[in-house]
Amino acid sequence: MRLSFVLPLAAVLASAQNLPNPLYDLKPLIGMADRGEGQPATETLLDGAYGVAEDANGNIFISESNAGVIRKVRPDGVVERFAGTGVLGNTSAGRPALETDLTHPTVLLIDKDGGLLFYESQYCRIRKVQTDGTVADIAGLGRCSTSTPGSFSGTRERRALDTDISGVGGMALDSQGRLLYSEPARNIVRRIDTDGFIRTMAGTGAAGFSGDSAAATAATLYAPQGLASDGGGNLYIGDGSNCRIRKVDTSGIITTVLGTTSCASSASSFTGGAKTALSQVGPIAYDAAANALYVGMPRAYKVARFDLTGLKTTPFLGNGKIGADEPTTPLGFALNDPSGILASTRLGILVAGDTSFQVYRVQNGTVARFAGSWPRAGSAVPSASLPLLRPAGLLLAADQSLLFLDAGAGFLQHWTSAGQVSAVAGMSYPSGYSSGERVPALQGTLVTPSRVVRDSSGATYVSTVYNIRLIDTQGVLQTYRSNLSSPTGMVLDSQGRLVYSETGKHQVVRYDPSANTTTVIAGTGVAGMSGEGEDATTAKLNSPGDLVFDASGNLLIADSGNHRIRRLNTDGTITTIAGNGLPLAYCDITGLLATKTGLGTIEAMTTDADGNIYLSEGVRVDKITQDGKIQILTGFLAEDDDGNRSYIDGPLNDVNGLAVDPSGRLYISVRQGGSVLLATPKN
Helix, strand or coil: CCCCCCHHHHHHHCCCCCCCCCCEEEEEEECCCCCCCCCEHHHCCCCCEEEEEECCCCCEEEEEHHHCEEEEECCCCEEEEEECCCCCCCCCCCCEHHHCCCCCEEEEEECCCCCEEEEECCCCEEEEECCCCEEEEEECCCCECCCCCCCCCCCCCEEHHHCCECCCCCEEECCCCCEEEEEHHHCEEEEECCCCEEEEEECCCCECCECCCEEHHHCEECCEEEEEECCCCCEEEEEHHHCEEEEECCCCEEEEEECCCCCCCCCCCCCECCCCCCCCCCCEEEECCCCEEEEEECCCCEEEEEECCCCEEEEEECCCCCCCCCCCCCCCCCCCCEEEEEEECCCEEEEEEHHHCEEEEEECCEEEEEECCCCCCCCCEEHHHCCCCCEEEEEECCCCCEEEEECCCCEEEEECCCCEEEEEECCCCCCCCCCCCCEEHHHCCCCCCCEEEECCCCCEEEECCCCEEEECCCCEEEEEECCCCCEEEEEECCCCCEEEEEHHHCEEEEEECCCCEEEEEECCCCCCCCCCCCEHHHCCCCCEEEEEECCCCCEEEEEHHHCEEEEECCCCEEEEEECCCCCCCCCCCCCCEHHHCCCCCCCEEEECCCCCEEEECCCEEEEECCCCEEEEEEEEEEECCCCCEEEECCCCCCEEEEEECCCCCEEEEECCCCEEEEEEECC
16 A cells, blocks of 8 residues: 555564554545656656756656655656655665655755765755765755854865755866855855865855956855856856856856846846846756756746857747746746756756746757646546645535645645545646636635635635635635735634634634624734633744634644644633643654643644544644543654654655544545545444
8 A cells, every 4th residue: 555655665664563553444535645656757746846967877866855855767767766755854874865854855966976966955964875875964064054154164174064054056066076066145156175175166255246357266156056067177157146157267267158247037038148138047057068058047937048159148948937838849838947957968958847846858949848747636537646746724525525725736626425526726827826816716826725614605715825815605716814924724613703823923813704803812923832721812822823623612723833732712711732842752652641742743633523633743643532642543653762663554744634524534635745545443
């Protein structure tokens, strides 16, 4: 049984101890649970295709940043997982790449020995999948430094693993095989030398533009991004916010080879010579066969080509618009944000689009999808074949049908017990794009939707990043509440008033539409933990999330930052009913009092008619019974001192939605697994 594309690892990762007998039969209900593993690359899902690299055997590597994996596309076009388990986490070096949890891998580069270098942005470190298949740390302390230039470790020469990194925009190898990387936040380019020490090779740390025709170490850069080497000792730097390409030659002298004093907009044709104005520069790639540079401009949604021999700039890819079009001609479709570029002698030019979830191939003047596909909601789609990116909130209807959100694709969809799925709201546009006010729901966009509720009239409310959107009974979409701070949890009270949490403001709010008034019912607006047994409006919350009413009419609040569930009683006081303030317990907590155990970040909650509370700690689903005791139902169970993990049913990652029906069947949306699961109680 494959519940996500990481489940084949369960037998490897689980410890040898006897595990509790599962209380539920767990099976995929909606979504391609394997996310296209073992399928042609064009049929797979890539949640945040970012970096692209190619090895000597013709394998293409793609970092799937949001999913925490690196994929390999074999020469026959079939996709395999190459690194990462699909569980977002922080695994120490030394383990096999397929057993190592990663979080947001981005830039990729093949090292001189054939190993794969990658940057893990969550922990600001450069790592490597070695040729023996294990992961090694190359540079960085595993933390992201926020120190200012001149004070951070590594300003002077330091060993790579003793040096703070603030972020990496690009990587390249010089003619001696030494690793170069850019740090946009520090306005420098650095080099790891053969003695293991890091040294600055371009930039002073100050943001600006200066120093052409002099030593690169005395020049100023402004948020350098992509790097490319021509093999002859010259390094090209995408000088991001200076909107230029600069070259450091073999003697260490820096010059501008492309760009001018001004930055261009997306409307520019990017046609001209070396003085052609560029937009903000992102990834770059060098094509040795043509002696040309390819320049990605994420804010212009385009890639330009610069002929280094003829000093000619021409548009190469993208029409300067944002969208989710199928590729037509190189200049005739919406590219979105180019995040990685690769010049391949076999395949042509590959361009990864982070927010379009695809990698495009341009060869002989034509463009096509090389890998990835944009999930498109359709009519009467069989649920097992439905592609989901990041399923989130669930709402179970009286007829046992299910409304569910795809936060990654921006859809609200409807599942019936006959196994069919149809679209309710949302368009095929990438995350971050928003339009559609008082339009049919299928012609408007939902930006990272998280929760859905429906009132007695049939009107549907969807919380998004900053707004709550309303789909009225005529199917018209409009904004209902605006300028909110991450409205994560959302419920309707017995009087039909909308209650929602504002995670960013650390409060819970009630909106009364009849009076058009809002009332803060819990939290002070300041993050903290206080107020036990007191009036909830004087109590401090910390990033409140999901909300649910219990059978007695009390409001349960996932006080996520405090690792607690707190109950807003009908008399207005607040009490903790689960969690002791400590984070996720790495042991089996079954049988403990819920108030006596640590809890992970509480992502989702629901209740049943018997008064049981179901909650997600992200990596597992628990149940709190009426006697206040907790029980792990599925997912992560424990980890021993050697790092061996045990599970019930196998790993889960980012369970973000829960619903339970009258028969006790539990619906579970696994955001990183790309599926909705059904857990049926065993007799």
